[in-house]
Amino acid sequence: MPYENSMIIELGHYALILALVVSALQSVLPVWGALKHDTRLTATAPTLAYLSFALVLLAFLALTHAYITSDFSVFNVFENSHTDKPLIYKISGVWGNHEGSILLWVLILVLFGALVAAFGKNLPAELKATTLGTQGWVSFAFLLFVVTASNPFLRLEQPPVQGQDLNPMLQDIGLAIHPPLLYIGYVGFSIVFSFASAALLLGRLDAAWARWVRPWVLASWIFLTLGIAMGSYWAYYELGWGGWWFWDPVENASFMPWLTGTALMHSALVMEKRDSLKVWTVFLAIVTFSLSLLGTFLVRSGVLTSVHAFAVDPARGIFILTILIIFICGSLALFAMRAPLLRKGGIFAPISREGALVMNNLFLTTATAAVFFGTLYPLILEAATGDKISVGAPFFNLTFAPIMVPVLIMMPFGQLLAWKRGDLWGVTQRLTGAFVLTLLSAIALGWWMGGNHIFAVIGFGFALWAIFGSLWEIWDRVQLKKVGPVRAWKRFWGLPKTVWSTALGHLGIGLTALGIVTTSVYETETVLVMKPGETRQIGEYDVTYKGNRDHEGPNYVERVAYFDLKQDNKFLHEMAPTKRVYNASGRPMSETSIVSFGFSQVYFAVGDETEDGGIVTRIYHKPLILLIWIGCLVMSLGGFIGMIDRRLRVGAPKPAQKQRKKQQQGAAA
């Protein structure tokens, strides 16, 4: 037999434990070296970072192997897998549970360490060593958690015949991809935190630091954006309620680091260009990662389900909470000690690009605070008084949305203002075109949507202003009228990447805002019982229920309901929402059926059958909803262009010897 006596699982477990010990070394040797200016010790940093990554990867692959082969001698596999499950969900089952997802978390943590080791060639050796050392502390803390309190490699001596299967809700392609994306974003900010701590430890924080840290901020931000968007789309099509954002604590947990991360991305720009906002930028770096940790605590400790459920079995939650407190308090203490030494930077006028960026930061952090209190207040209240309240969409709509309006309004101005001293009146004049365009299109769009809905038109105005305003910078820089089409074309392609990056980033925000406004105002929801053969008119569509058929999937049975979607007697699409029951767990799930027309969607979900043969059907019309996620994609693209900007990869100082060699070669030639 091929597997007889193979020890892949135990090798993986050992690799995990060795990684814990290696990360302990990683948290000591490089930092010690950097503080003593010992080059041999600092030189171990990249090696240790690579090793940590390799070992955790080994452990992760071993666990994945156990999942693929349905090895129920691993308790974690037994709890979360089943032999009938399709291969992809066997693999995604690895992170579809507490232990495995924390292992993935750690894997990404050490991956970022390895990436800094590999791509950080332009960093000063001591900064690099200290950054990797700090990353080592985080890895050590979480590996300790994995090994002692959340170990996925615990075994069963007498494996049961069959596993308990993965939660059917998680057996979906969206949730197979969503956690890794989100974690890359979440955990990516750990490296930014490490950069900040290293700078504080070494007492060196300057414009160059901001430039080194920027690609890492951007990379994490891109993945966090994509992860959040993916999660939102998943919730939209899988949960079957037609909603795309619920202000649920789990969502907020990922949204808060996104907000501060966005602020950080902007303040790092100011720091790089003007050598100011240093203290603030470092503070944001610490806050962003702290919020990531807080999110991990909220999601992973079970405190969300119920504060009391958490109190019953608090071991894991307390562990993460301890990590959280140590890192947040430790870094803030370091910050408090070192920050006064840093306070020195360029002075700047309020009306300038940096002034606008400060405003951006103010609004984004205020928004974060609103989300923070909305998320934590119910928990604190429940812990203190036992009252269970829920802070829902109304609170966030009332607090968060008004804070975002000025952000949308100011974005185009910020793009056009010059550094140091800006000319607000001049910028306003330059934006006149965009303003007129916005006004006309907002009215046109409001009229076309058939509404005399004044709030919708105002909402359209804000969103379209962000869209046209963000693109206006490109128009403004190309100077088509002044230089003629040929040179304008050249200028268009010659625009610095940062311009594109900013324009696309802001454009994405505008598109998302447009999608949100349109969907919130004009969406329709119809719930009705339909009998086979029946045709009903839903808005502009005619819907015919044709009947249902049973179908057997690999690990579930489902009843597929078939509907014809027609408009003006023209057949558009056959909708086939289903209701599934998973064999292993017996849990029911409803799968939606969605069809897109342009950026709008029609969304079908079915519920229970009634006694007289009808079926409960929910039909949603969601105008322009796709823009919400397309906007996120555009934002990420903007971030990506910013990241690949060659300017961020300033060449490493070449060792003296090599340079001399080159000169000699040049002389010989």
Add this chain to the structure above:
Amino acid sequence: MTFWILIALLTLAVALAVLIPLQRQQAVQEAHASDVEVFKAQLKEIDADLESGALDADLAEAARIEVSRRLLAAHKAAKQIKTGGSHKLRTRASSLLVVLVMPLAALALYLSYGSPDLPDDPYEQRLARMNQNQASIKEMIAQTEAHLANNPDDGRGWQVLAPIYMRSGEYTKAAKAFQQAIRTMGDLPDLKMGLAEALIFEADGKVNDVAFALLQDLEKVAPDAVKPRFYIAVALGQQGKRQQAIALWQKLIAQAEPDASWLPIANSYLADLQNEEKPTEKEKTKNVDDAQSTAAQKEPLLKNPDAETVRAASEMSATDRQQMITQMVDQLKTRLYTDGGSLAEWQRLIRSQIILDDTAEAQNALCKAIAAFKENADANKTLELLASKMGVSPSSDCKK
């Protein structure tokens, strides 16, 4: 052994990889040289921006002055800080950490958290092993049968064979074997108990008169034995002597060890009897649908085992566990066959029997279920689906 060698190699490789930079002379890099590079690059960017028209001349000049100032500061800082080389004592201490402390710590941690004596056990391998066991059991049965055909008076042979028949679900044969054993070896309590059990299982859980008499005999001989009284309680329930049954169950439960494996089953029997009592007092006409829905709401007898049960089960021996599972399935079967149950319960029974590799029984149960849900089109659809999955044709394979 290979495992320990692999672990040693892995640890050695890691230690060596860390030792290399520690032991090698490192080129001294000028601190702040990187900063200088960054500021030089910034100066170039300003020139480029000026050229492309992104910056006005005076703004560019101001920016240039600012960056130059930073460049100078970086130069100055570079001169002040001297990077030391290395320190012998530090290098030695670090090497010691890597070579000695790291492997020892890893080993100690692994020994306390790992299970080095447990090889992988993937599903495929387990399946193969189970089939192998089954094959060898069949062979053993055939051999013993051949031997007993020639020596029908070998009581020990019958005694060995009977429980094997029981486990493979051939209750009629098991009953005969117990009878043969009793014939040759006398009225041993174990054998009588076995015979009674075989008769009960043969009758799909119904305790017939012969079995009941046997159980009563056994109870007289050993009034404290659990098993006979357990089945007597079942029988009393079936005979409609509810009060007596309830009293006996309560007594059994009170005397039971707290972790006895049959305790949940006993509790569920007791609960069933007590529940039955209430509606009959209030209303005698029971809607069939109602009965089904209450049956579904009741704690199912054989649910997917929770983590705790499995942990407990993993500590039992393999045969004990098998017995526990078989027992649970049989109890469910007994209840469904006699009292009926919800669709979900029938499905659970059939699935369990498939898992136990008892195809004949599963087919049997499926037929019974189809008969029970004749009126219910929805349930029938589901069952037919299940049937087609099992390769059973309800019309031809289900005989009355």
